[in-house]
Amino acid sequence: MEVIRNIFDLSDIPRKDLTVFGIFSLFLLIFPLIPHSSFAMATMIEFLMFSLYGMGWNTIGGYGGQVDLGKAQYAGIGAFTTAVMLIHWNIPFWISAPVGMIFAIIWSFAIGYPLFRMRGHYFAIATIATSLVLLDVFQSWNFVGAAKGLELPLKSMPSLLYLQFRSDTYYYYILLFLFFFGFFYINWFRKSRLGFQLRAIKDNEEVARSLGINVHWCKIKTYAIATSFVAVVGSFHACYNFNIDPEDIMSLDLSILIAMMAMVGGAGSLWGPIIGAAVLIPLKSYLGSWLGGKEGLAGLDLVIYALIIMIIAAFEPRGIWGIVEKARKRGKI
């Protein structure tokens, strides 16, 4: 009972923040009912996907302070598990996604154990290396379609079982359910024993160890939690896109983008990944859509996008949420 109470307990969050989140949640719930373009819907789906990716990253990267730049490998494991199970054994998403999650967790334990012997930049580089190695393996592994990837067979639509719909609205609401599930899970996590231990590790690893915290095991467990978030979204990505290839779902670009959601939004805060995805995803999509195809302006969208990220990072390294907190301390909010 206490666990359930903790999950939904938001009493430590300022009322103003909760009000904004309430309005925002209401907006998310009614968004498909508001007249919208299909590109807007695609952007919203991407926002929800990257919020979830970011929430996962935020556990180990934000609360734990371990900069992981190899998360795309887990998205790949989730996506390919779902695709392979559907193609070969006709297994629906709701079974293949948890299986993909389990595979991803097993892999995270296998590489987390040696990787968490490293710290700081060494750890970050090691996560990139493992991700690129797995990408190479998938690109030459014929069972998963090698570099060509896999195409999911079309079922009669709509199919909730196989997560195949003609309308994106269905995908949206499924993802929205996962979004709120993820949000409340992270809310529980940050107040759990593991969450406190992790923050102690982030503040001072030696002190945390002297207090009896098993630092190595804490990091591995949190890494597995982060992994499961990313793997589930990877599974969803396979069904949403009907087609996956390693270069798309397991690229270093994706790993960096996942980390950026939390970093730009505010790593180590409950709202950070959501704010990061809410700012970066629409910005990227709409700048690309408006400027990307204009003659003579090719690339300008990417320049503006990069500039905004640089300005935020230079102004407040703790991201947008850091700016809000600073303003709050000065009594401006």
Added chain:
Amino acid sequence: MKSFWKTSLIVCVIASFALVGGIVPTAKAAPKVIKIGVIYPLTGPAAAAGRELRAGAELAAKICNNVMPGIDMPMAKNAGIKALGGAKIKLIFKDHQGNPQLGADLAKQLIKDDHVVGILGCYYSSVTKTVSAVCERYGVPMINGSSTSPALTKRGFKWFWRTTPHDKYFTEDLFKFLVGLTQGKVKGVKPVPKSDLEPIVSACENTEWGSHVSGLIKTMAKKYHFKLAKSILYAAKAPDLSAEVQSLIEPKPGTMLFASYISDAILMVKTLKSMKAHPKIIWGQDAGFEKPEFRSTLKDNIVGVLTRTVFIPSIAKVKKVAGEVNALYKKKTGHDLGGASARSFTGLQAWVAILEKAGSTNPKAIQKAANTIMIPGEYLVVPWKGIKFSTSGDEIGQNVLGSGMIGQYQKDASGNIVLQAVYPFELATAKMIYPFKGF
């Protein structure tokens, strides 16, 4: 001040979503305009190809929308689509940046928000795959003019047609060319012992397209009994290819084959030069090896390098319409048509011909017209017999009348580096330089 910050924060969050919420109204289609969505890589590693592809499609639209008596093709004789009351073609360009997910999102935007009649694109086979899947879901016609992965037309799609020949034909052409070299069929070259051309090594970029080419090279080497010593895949975005090149030159290859986009093609040749590679033949599977930037960056280093292509400016000597269109293209961009621009031009030309035949923008009518169209080769800038799509068998939607060429970079009388045709043997425009003189 407090309220300023509070308001700013709320406004920022809501505004970014309001923006997404499509509060920005979608423009309604103007009458007498037929919108075609064009999705190409206008930024990223293939931006140079994107510029070419865009220029080719724009030129075809210009010829369609205006009467141009100097151009000997049906679409130049009327202003707009005659069967649709002179409706003009309007191209809506989108940049997929080489990202399949973004390509699919843009396709949805073009179909549902911009209400395009159909789509042209996408160069990258991996992006063409996701975009064509979106078109298939929505029942919107898509013409692909420049993606050559054979798998694209093996899916049985009903709304996808490809004008360009694919890599299976191109790769087979290469091996027929190598066999021809051993038989003395190549203009200006005496029969070459097969052992001089062996072993073969190949390096292909590791996405959908390159990995397919790599597989085809293996298959064809076996079929034509050539010894393939090494076949590697590499990342097109790799900042360094030294390890890959070291591995390629280790078996002392006679023939080196590549499937590369532009930035990696340039890096590959520079690395070959720095490592003093000295094969007898260097051949690239079009793409990066054929872009103007490949020529302008590497200059004399590429004299003797071969590339598969579908268009060589010198074919204007034997194909009048190619010369006419090439002159317009050169006026517009400052350089000749290449494989990418010629094929995007042809892709849009196919769109125009299909719309003329359909006499309607109804998807079913377009589908019917596409499945029965026959565009004679004499009206095309590319040296194909024509455009006619397969409607049965295992390659539905594939143009069955396409064919490839192999060109070699040579210096002309003024010292400019130009592509000369060396295959098909009967279309050779110059004597081949053999062996490759080295760097």
